[in-house]
Amino acid sequence: MLKIQNYINGELVAPEAGQYLDNYDPSRGTVYSLIPDSDEKDVDRAVAAAKAAFPEWSVTPKDVRSNYLLKIASLIEANLDKLAKAESIDNGKPLHLAKTVDIPRAAANFHFYGTGILHYAAHAHSMEDTAINYTLRQPVGVAGCISPWNLPLYLFSWKIAPALAAGCTVVAKPSEVTPMTAYLLSEICIQAGLPKGVLNIVHGLGAKVGAAITANPQIPVLSFTGGTKTGADIARVAAPMFKKMSLELGGKNPNVIFADCNYEKMLSTTMLSSFANQGQICLCGSRIFVERPIYKKFKADFVEKTKKLLVGDPLGEKTKIGAVVSKPHMEKILSYVELAKQEGGTVLFGGNRVKMDGEFSEGYYLEPTIIEGLSHNCRTNQEEIFGPVVTIMPFDTEEEVLMYANSTIYGLASTVWTENLTRAHRFAANLHSGIVWVNCWLLRDLRTPFGGVKSSGVGREGGFEAIEFFTEPKNICIKLK
Numbered sequence: 001m002l003k004i005q006n007y008i009n010g011e012l013v014a015p016e017a018g019q020y021l022d023n024y025d026p027s028r029g030t031v032y033s034l035i036p037d038s039d040e041k042d043v044d045r046a047v048a049a050a051k052a053a054f055p056e057w058s059v060t061p062k063d064v065r066s067n068y069l070l071k072i073a074s075l076i077e078a079n080l081d082k083l084a085k086a087e088s089i090d091n092g093k094p095l096h097l098a099k100t101v102d103i104p105r106a107a108a109n110f111h112f113y114g115t116g117i118l119h120y121a122a123h124a125h126s127m128e129d130t131a132i133n134y135t136l137r138q139p140v141g142v143a144g145c146i147s148p149w150n151l152p153l154y155l156f157s158w159k160i161a162p163a164l165a166a167g168c169t170v171v172a173k174p175s176e177v178t179p180m181t182a183y184l185l186s187e188i189c190i191q192a193g194l195p196k197g198v199l200n201i202v203h204g205l206g207a208k209v210g211a212a213i214t215a216n217p218q219i220p221v222l223s224f225t226g227g228t229k230t231g232a233d234i235a236r237v238a239a240p241m242f243k244k245m246s247l248e249l250g251g252k253n254p255n256v257i258f259a260d261c262n263y264e265k266m267l268s269t270t271m272l273s274s275f276a277n278q279g280q281i282c283l284c285g286s287r288i289f290v291e292r293p294i295y296k297k298f299k300a301d302f303v304e305k306t307k308k309l310l311v312g313d314p315l316g317e318k319t320k321i322g323a324v325v326s327k328p329h330m331e332k333i334l335s336y337v338e339l340a341k342q343e344g345g346t347v348l349f350g351g352n353r354v355k356m357d358g359e360f361s362e363g364y365y366l367e368p369t370i371i372e373g374l375s376h377n378c379r380t381n382q383e384e385i386f387g388p389v390v391t392i393m394p395f396d397t398e399e400e401v402l403m404y405a406n407s408t409i410y411g412l413a414s415t416v417w418t419e420n421l422t423r424a425h426r427f428a429a430n431l432h433s434g435i436v437w438v439n440c441w442l443l444r445d446l447r448t449p450f451g452g453v454k455s456s457g458v459g460r461e462g463g464f465e466a467i468e469f470f471t472e473p474k475n476i477c478i479k480l481k
């Protein structure tokens, strides 16, 4: 059985304690590889390597750093099939999605920051003929990057690429639930000739490896994507150490559908924003609010289309819904369906585990699920479920639906469907979320600020914001006479 290894100081190495964890194939519910059960000692080794590499990497000319990132991007592209298959098996997501979204986006992340760093210019502030101030942007040091399981390589590279481009060296931890493509990335980095110690990947549990990265005093900057509770745990440890922090956390995103929308476009996109990646995208719209005049029609059409989504083997060509990522996660999602029923909800479709035949009989498959009849403030509509489960609710006025949309502790992303331009601008401005999509969903320009408000996070990723996050501004004031 394949034993995944840590990537420390340019080499693939076993965890110091020699302990491994089981890595599950969620489509079959079986163990298919082993992952290092690393601990603080492995993190210390990785931090020492990153610290030793920092002085040289931080002054390596930008075009040289850029070349390494572009080489990594090209190698990801060249290994598209292998990486997509690995991601699909490790995570349970349909192969098609991994091939068209996850892996191309991972390559794009390296490409984007590999070129972006060449175009970044800091500010200068002239005090006429008295003095000139300029802002020197210097890499912060060793960056700690911790990422979740839902878009494994996509989100891992979204942190690593800007950190490396900015001149930081990195100690990174992918989710223990989906370590495979991070391991394959370490092989790619070796192939690309990335100098040793510049990127270090330590596999293992959040409570051990993630906590050791968070608490390590040699790591002054932390970029984390994951659940809101974990983000709070990290902030509790890192804030008194005055670490720079970017926290991309959970969401409970509203999808607001006005009666004047382009109905067909709205319906096909809402299928994706509800169920893509089994609903395990932090940007999925899990609370669907529909203006009353079209509510009945929407309900009938949405249920009809959802019934046709094929649940099955993630590697299957026609599969639309693969397996959810793990058994505990599947059980959590099912517990929310039960909660919704207790809260008075009616399951219009789904709500059950799907038992497949043969080798897939123990896989973690769930029906895409639509629930109605719940109030906007019940637990089902307030807490993140992070699975193929959505609720639908009618509304009558703009004021009412704005209140519903803004009523959770979260504020990551929102989607609005209307052909009324004035309303689109007004409503978007009033939504409490970091991202608003109008008449679209998941349309991404990597230059734009990405992140949430309220309990969905602190800070922004994307574009030059990430370069600025991984660098420290220093104002230098030069008197001119």
Ligand code: NDP
Pocket: 146, 147, 148, 149, 150, 151, 155, 173, 174, 175, 176, 177, 204, 205, 206, 207, 209, 210, 211, 214, 225, 226, 227, 228, 230, 231, 233, 234, 248, 249, 250, 251, 281, 282, 384, 386, 412, 451, 452, 456, 457
């Ligand atoms: P978790 O918060 O459980 O884990 C995220 C990462 O943190 C994992 O690598 C995990 O390791 C690690 N971790 C766990 N505990 C600690 C700790 N005490 N200290 C440091 N690191 C720790 O999230 P999930 O992996 O379950 O991901 C799903 C969540 O991520 C959802 O809430 C989703 O909304 C959010 N998310 C947010 C996005 C955004 O951009 N805002 C994008 C994508 C997801 P391990 O896996 O080993 O536990």
